[in-house]
Amino acid sequence: MTVKHVRELDRVVIRFAGDSGDGMQLTGDRFTAETASFGNDLSTLPNFPAEIRAPAGTMPGVSSFQLHFANYDILTPGDAPDVLVAMNPAALKANLPDVPKGATIIVDTGDFTPRALKKVGWDTNPLEDTTLSAYKVHALDLSGITMEALAPFDLSRKDASRSKNMFALGLLSWMYGRSIDGTVTFLREKFASRETIRDANIAALKAGWNYGETTEDFAVSYQVKPAAMPAGTYRNITGNLALSYGLIAAARQSGLPLFLGSYPITPASDILHELSRHKRFGVRTFQAEDEVAAIGAALGASFGGALGVTTTSGPGVALKGETVGLAVSLELPLVIVDVQRGGPSTGLPTKTEQADLLQVLYGRNGESPVPVVAASSPSDCFHAAIEAVRIAVTYRTPVFLLSDGYLANGSEPWRVPDAESLPVIHPNFATELNHDDDGERDFWPYLRDPETLARPWAVPGTPGLEHRIGGIEKLDGPGTISYDPNNHERMVRLRQAKVDGVAGIGDLEVEDPSGAARLLVVGWGSTYGPIGAAVRRARKAGHNVAQAHLRHLNPMPANTGDVLRSYDRVLVPEMNLGQLALLLRGTYLVDVVGYNRVRGLPFKAEELADVIMEEVGAL
């Protein structure tokens, strides 16, 4: 038996890559689950094509899952993999440019036939020429070994080779000292009704582990100790799951039944799937005939006293625009979730971007102000959802909640909050007549609360408060149709003032440990992690840098202008061409500098750190 060494590491980035049908997302998910329960901090980046099954073995069909785990708190899924697991030539070729020299590459050689190589444009076998000479390469016939291990099972070659992802998972689990118990349980449940498949997958998983343990190919395994985290109960969570839970929690905290109207769209569909599973919480989900019906039904439910929510991505927001305008006019609570993806048009359905900010703010006819809340990390989607609901219900207004493809599918450990500690949201339904008309009491649906400027929410079924509302301009107070010029101006300004006056959003907080920074980096949404990691790098390199992150994009915190003006230079990195920068310049007359990338991928910390240090250097 070989003597095995264990080497300790602070952090590791692993990328699993294979064909769309190779089960890379599942492999990544399972490795993540074991890593999470081991106690490492982690961050994940699934990256998959929009095609469900692009032709096998081609570059467009490559699907990957990157996982960064560490013994300290980390903020991003990692810039570049330390270990690439490539299940075929296409996966190797597509991912090689991202792998730094010296990194480890584990390749399944099973599919390295002349034909497969040719498919991706390799005339010679990269395993035999110098292509990989700068890497530590483990070339293994994973497919072959898996099929051998599964010989006792009554399986076709095709079915047996499908378990090679579990073999790879077992091997990597051994390499990094992860348990495979959770995955065994998972496989038992997942394939409960298909015994052979279940047993074969478990056998492949264990064979992979044993392979690492016994062969001389792998002389070293690695240990990444658990990260020190605040005491509490933790779980791993993706953005879409956290957002779904946030909506369920907000419904409970407001006492309103949740109604989701949605039309399937990547990368938002998982919220529809998730909420559909929670009918026991009184959640009604409605898969509509189109985006317009989805938001229409949600608004209809809101009129009836439900918490109306619609979930979509950028193209869906475009279609919903007119109904959002109606909700602005009706002044009813409504949450519109935009899980942003690369645009314009169909764009990059499975890739991330944050280029819908101006669309959600301004993509409607007329003066149509809508509050906007943006989540900053996968787990933050939970709290951002509750905040969006709070604003929507308190101010009787549609609210946009922005997430994106990176947050939606990425995951991180989450300290599970105490459900009893969540904020309570008060719907304060109107039940009484609210106006005196020459001694006669009546109900004015547009009589505003002097503090919030919100109108009363009187739901059908409330006797005596029968009223009609609509998209035509309404007379301030009584809410009847009015074409009066001065009334229109008044109503436009009232709706704007109501949104401008949304309270409870807090100040924009600046993090600057040195207290001496002259450069401020401002971001919003999912760039929180990469910006934070980049700022850390710059500080480690001896630079003073301040960081601030906007959660509320409309209205922005009251001190935003003061904060911006107190730095010599303000850098705004965005995954768009400068949308927040435009707002900050226009609103606060501060000459902020943008750093903009639209590659469908989150920023890399190293790249951003370089930009930050350049900016500091220029001061």
Place this chain on the structure above:
Amino acid sequence: MTAPVELGRPGLTGVPTTDAKQTKKEFTSDQEVRWCPGCGDYAVLAAVQGFLPDLGLARENIVFVSGIGCSSRFPYYMNTYGMHSIHGRAPAIATGLAASRPDLSVWVITGDGDALSIGGNHLIHALRRNVNLTILLFNNRIYGLTKGQYSPTSEQGKITKSTPMGSLEAPFNPVSLALGAEATFVARTIDSDRQHLTSVLSAAAAHRGTSLVEIYQNCNIFNDGAFEILKNRDSRDEVLIRLEHGEPVRFGADGRHGVRRNPATGSLEVCAGDDPGILVHDATADDPTQAFALSRLADPGTLARSPIGVFRRVERPAYGDLMSAQLDEAAQTQGEGDLQALLRGNDSWTVG
């Protein structure tokens, strides 16, 4: 005319009722009605306001939702809850309301442009789902609010502002469309026939699921006389077919015409009133074929031989009821939701 069979009103099950006597006035809002003088909408408004007290529902549990168009101003004139929404979307909005509030009687007011052009998709899907709604489709075969362009029900060749040389499109037959969209209740009536209108409204309200009522409604400004042959005392008996469930389909003076099935082609044709093969109308037939064939009798241009009355009235579970049943079942089999357990999940770990 035979009296309608009182079958109870499953469409209103779950909606609170009142013992207090209601009047038409109670259902009339304080808003001045602003349709053109002579508009057919007035008659429908009066019929609805006059008929609602018969249902004895708590007024606060009635909601009218409309889209955009002349008829869509309707909710403003009803002293109930109401929403005047956006063009074509009323069925979608009403779906969310009705599916989440089984205690409401939800009515959709729409027109031929609103329901069949911009909102066509929502209409067919509401019908397919069988949401518990009553949809009143005011068909005047013209765009009125935008001042006189042809609509999806205008006869081909229609000269309008946007079609000076005549429209090029074949019209929809709303009843045929609804039947094709799996509607469980489809009827047609005429604005000027108060008694017929009221009887159809009553049957529509009683139906559980989506009831579609097409109302031939005259626009006296932009399409005056569109239904004149169906209304004129001299012509109407010869061209208007009154459908009665369980009765032979006869029309013309003294019922001298009838409708029978051509055994060779399977389609319907006009025959003598005393033809032994005369068709007996069965609105409750599961198979919609006969109802569809009846809807095809009308000439798409002149509307001669238009059947009115209830074409189809069949039972199928309503969407909201099925949705509520799933919620109940989930709560029963899995227990009420426990938020803390949900948040914790199955793969949690503890630190410290």
